[in-house]
Amino acid sequence: MSKALVHGERHPHVVLLTNDIEDNKGVCELISSQIEAFRALVKPSEIQKVLLDSKPSIVLLGYNRVSSSVQLYAELIEKKLFNYKHKTILLCDNKESGVAFKCCTKGLFDDYFVHKPMYENFRLRLILQNMLKSIEGEQHINRLRDEHFGKIDESLSSLIDEVVQQQEGLKDSFENTRTELKSDNSTTDGSNETNSSNIDPELYNILRDEYLHPLLSSLEGQISNNIVALLSKLNSNKQVLKNCSDDLNNHHLESIEIKKRYSEEFLDNEQTVKIEKHVMVVDDNEMYREMICKILRDEGYKPIGADSGKMAIESLNQNQISAIFMDLYMPGLDGYNTTRNIRSIKGYEKLPIIALTGNRDKEMIRKWAQHGLNGYIAKPATKFAILAALKKSDINPG
Known part of the structure; x- marks a missing residue:
């Protein structure tokens, strides 16, 4: 290895x-x-x-x-x-x-x-x-996605912080303007001197109270509302970006949930995973082969026939075989060499193979057994002998 x-x-x-x-x-x-x-x-x-x-x-x-x-x-x-x-x-x-x-x-x-x-x-x-x-x-796409999403998220965060700072700066500016107006008011009220703009104090107070203060409040309100709306949009875009990233990450988790559900359905459904096991009868004599298959079928087994060793080996790749009844003399590949070939295939080292032959040469049967034969039934085989051989190998119907 x-x-x-x-x-x-x-x-x-x-x-x-x-x-x-x-x-x-x-x-x-x-x-x-x-x-x-x-x-x-x-x-x-x-x-x-x-x-x-x-x-x-x-x-x-x-x-x-x-x-x-x-x-x-x-x-x-x-x-x-x-x-x-x-x-x-x-x-x-x-x-x-x-x-x-x-x-x-x-x-x-x-x-x-x-x-x-x-x-x-x-x-x-x-x-x-x-x-x-x-x-x-x-992985390359994910790296690019994470990189770009990260940059966009970082830019949005910086922009949000900048807008908040501008909002605080505007509040301070409006507050300073109000303080200056109040200061001008106290200077004007406490002195007989004319103000710096040579405006009549009484007129100045009227302009300030009836026009300047309301105008400042209105401007402050409008700008504040616009900033709040802008912040709301920025935060909303930031959340959309996060949701997109989460959706991409959650797609795999959704796929895992689908796999989980199907695996549960698969395991619960016995019919889906059930594989029918067959007993193979290999004999070039069609009449005899069909007679054995009928015996098996009547007892609840699922037999399949093969008229040659070559056909038997090919059938192994297409069906789940639980046991094989094998004739000795067949054209092409005989039972002895078919058994040797089957034993060399991975997974079939212990498959029950039972001889079904009229040959009574004990030396031949002994030699055959050395290459993987599990049992021997002399022809003509009886129903009792067929079923007894399967029972001995613990092969049940169904």
Whole structure:
């Protein structure tokens, strides 16, 4: 395993949350070869710490079932560990790709990748590259937004302070003017000398009391009202700016709430996550194959047939298989080599495979068993033998 995977990046930009790193070894090696700041996380306490401390930009969820990944993501959202902008990739096997696609169309995850079997390595590389570019662009826009919003907010605050100062200065000017008028009044009343303007004192008092004081009061009132209105507009614009900034910041939180609601609906709806399990019958004899399928169908199982080993292997990528009844002699790929091929596929190492053949060569059966055969039923098989083999492997109908 790669160095990045063994040691783990302390402050990763990309993380894989999984319950089995070995099961995701291919994904881990691919990501760590492309991105240095990568870490795979298994322990809940470790997951929580990394999300809190590092806030990774890209999160991959790779549990053994889509429902398990949804459950984990919902729990982390509930703990408010994803209250920051991030991208998500849901990992799944081919049989659950339809469920994964639906999760993405609902906005629960940003994308999904089929890693079992892992055929399209370059698609995962492309997803990661596009997400990293998108995140880099968003971060640049956010920096510019915060910078410009900050400058505008600072300018508005300075302008508001300046207007308040002007308001106080005007109040002082009007008050000084009134004081001077009062001073002129006391000088005129207490002296027989004419005032500096050579205006008759009585006339001056009339002009002052009936015209100058009312005019000053009116001007002061108008200017004061205009300043109050201007301050109100400035403060209103400042609040609008704050609301815009809050709305942009709250957009992600609204998105998280939507994800939270859908994850709850997804987990509550058993039909959405329920995947039908099938019993596969592999035999090139169509009549015999259909007879076994009918027995299974009558007992509540969901059988599917395959007329060759090649078809059986292809069917594994399209269906959830709980057990296989395998004929030995078939054209092309026989039962022995089909079993060997199935055992080499990740995830099928322990799938019950039961021989269904007329061959009674014990040495052949022993050799077959060494390559992963779990049981043996001689043809012609009875209904009792078929059902007993499934019961022994703990495979129930439904």
